[in-house]
Amino acid sequence: MDFKGINEHIVNWLSKYAENAKMNGFIIGISGGVDSAVTSMLCAQTGKKVLALSMPIRQTVAEFQRATEHIENLKSRFSNVESIDLNLTETFGAFEAILPQETTQNFLSMANSRSRLRMMTLYALGQSNGLLVAGTGNKIEDFGVGFFTKYGDGGVDISPIADLTKTEVFGLAKYLEIVNSIQVAKPTDGLWEDGRSDEDQIGATYPELEWAMDFKGNENALTEREKEVLVIYRRFNTVNRHKMEAIPVCEIPANLKN
Numbered sequence: 001m002d003f004k005g006i007n008e009h010i011v012n013w014l015s016k017y018a019e020n021a022k023m024n025g026f027i028i029g030i031s032g033g034v035d036s037a038v039t040s041m042l043c044a045q046t047g048k049k050v051l052a053l054s055m056p057i058r059q060t061v062a063e064f065q066r067a068t069e070h071i072e073n074l075k076s077r078f079s080n081v082e083s084i085d086l087n088l089t090e091t092f093g094a095f096e097a098i099l100p101q102e103t104t105q106n107f108l109s110m111a112n113s114r115s116r117l118r119m120m121t122l123y124a125l126g127q128s129n130g131l132l133v134a135g136t137g138n139k140i141e142d143f144g145v146g147f148f149t150k151y152g153d154g155g156v157d158i159s160p161i162a163d164l165t166k167t168e169v170f171g172l173a174k175y176l177e178i179v180n181s182i183q184v185a186k187p188t189d190g191l192w193e194d195g196r197s198d199e200d201q202i203g204a205t206y207p208e209l210e211w212a213m214d215f216k217g218n219e220n221a222l223t224e225r226e227k228e229v230l231v232i233y234r235r236f237n238t239v240n241r242h243k244m245e246a247i248p249v250c251e252i253p254a255n256l257k258n
Contacts, residue, residue, distance in 0.1 A: 001168065003175035007042065010160050015046045017132070017158060024130040025049030025080070029118055029153070031190045032059075032066030035136040035161065037178045038169055040070070042160055043134055044078040051131055052083040055118045057092045060195040063188070066181050073179050084125070092117055111191035115152025123155075135159040138166050140206060144213040145233060146240025147189070147198065154243060166206035204232045 018025060025048035028040045043050045052071050056064050071083045092114060096104055103109055119133075126133050135156030141147040142162045148154040161169055166187065173183055186197040187206065199205050204212075211226075212233035219227065 001171060003172050006164075006168075006172060007045070007175065010042050011045045014043060014134075014158070014160055015048070018046065018048055021132065023132050025051070025132070026134045027051040027053060027122055027126040027129065027131040028134045028136065029053050029055055029122055030067045030071055030083075031136075032063040032070065032182065033136075033185070033187060033190065034166075034169055034173050034178065034182055035138055035187075036067075037070045037182050038173050038176060039134050039136045039160055040074055040081075041176045041178065044074060044081050047080055049129070049131065050074075050078070050081045051125065051129060052081060053122060053125065054083065054085045055088050055121055056085075057088045057114045057117070058193050059190065060193070062185075063190050063195065066179070066185060069179050070182055086121060088114075088117055088121065107192075111189075112149045112152055114191050115149035115189075116155075119149075119152050119155040126157075132157040135162065137162050138164055138169050140165055140209050140213060143244055145202065145209060145236035146243040147202065147236070148243065149191075150243050153189075165210045167210060202232065202236065204229050209233055 014026070025046070026043040028036060028043060028050070030036050030040060030052050040050065040052050052074060054064070054067050054071060056067075068085075075081045075083060095113070095117070096110065122133050125131070133156045135158060136153065137148050137156075137159055138161055142154075142159065161172075164172065170183065186199065188195060188197045189201075202209070208229045209232075212229050215230065219230070222230070
C-alpha cells in the first residue's frame with residue numbers, strides 16, 4: 001500500500017473539511033490504542049489546533065500509560081497539539097450511584113455508558129474551542145461488525161480512517177512511527193476493567209474479520225475455522241445493523257396530515 005499517499009490524502013481531506021466548516025481544528029479522545037493514535041497524528045499534520053483528550057474511567061495501568069506515552073510523543077513532534085487529562089472515574093461513579101441495581105449489574109450497559117460519557121466530554125470541550133470531534137473507527141468496526149457504542153465513540157463529526165481496515169491502520173501506524181507500545185498492543189475498546197481485548201469479546205481476530213467481510217466464495221470449500229469466523233462475522237453484522245444504518249423514521253402518509 002502507498003501509505004505516504006494515503007497519509008497525504010487524509011491530511012488534505014481533514015484540512016479542507018475544517019476550513020469549509022470554519023472550525024479551528026480537531027479534538028480526539030486518546031485511548032492508548034492504534035486507531036486514536038493514528039487519527040490524532042493525521043489531525044496534527046494539518047497544522048490546525050489539535051486537542052488530545054485522555055479520559056480514564058477505571059482504566060488499566062497499561063492502557064493509561066500507552067495513552068500518556070502517545071500524547072507526549074505527539075506533543076514533542078507537533079507544536080499545534082495540546083492535551084488535557086480528565087479523570088472521569090468519579091463522574092462515572094456518581095452516575096452509577098443513582099442507577100437501579102439491575103442496570104449497574106448489566107456490564108455491557110455500563111461499559112457503553114463509559115463511552116457515552118466520553119463522547120459528551122469531547123463535545124463539551126470541542127464546542128467551546130471550535131473543534132471538530134474526530135472519530136477513530138476503522139472500516140471493519142464501523143461497517144463490518146458494528147463494534148462501537150451507539151452515541152458513544154460512534155458519535156463524531158468526521159471519520160478520517162473509516163475506509164481503512166484494522167490491518168491497514170496498523171500499517172499506517174508503522175509508517176507514522178507511532179510509539180511501539182501501541183503498535184504491539186492487542187486492540188481493546190478500553191471499556192472493561194479487566195482489560196479484555198477486542199478479540200476476547202468478538203471471538204475472532206481483525207484479519208479474520210476482514211477476510212469474512214470480503215468473502216464471496218464457495219463456503220463448502222472452507223476450513224472449520226473459516227466457517228466459524230463467517231458465523232461470528234454475520235452474527236455481529238446482523239445484530240449491530242441498527243448502528244450502521246440511518247435511524248428508522250416512521251413516515252406519515254400525506255392523507256393523514258391533511
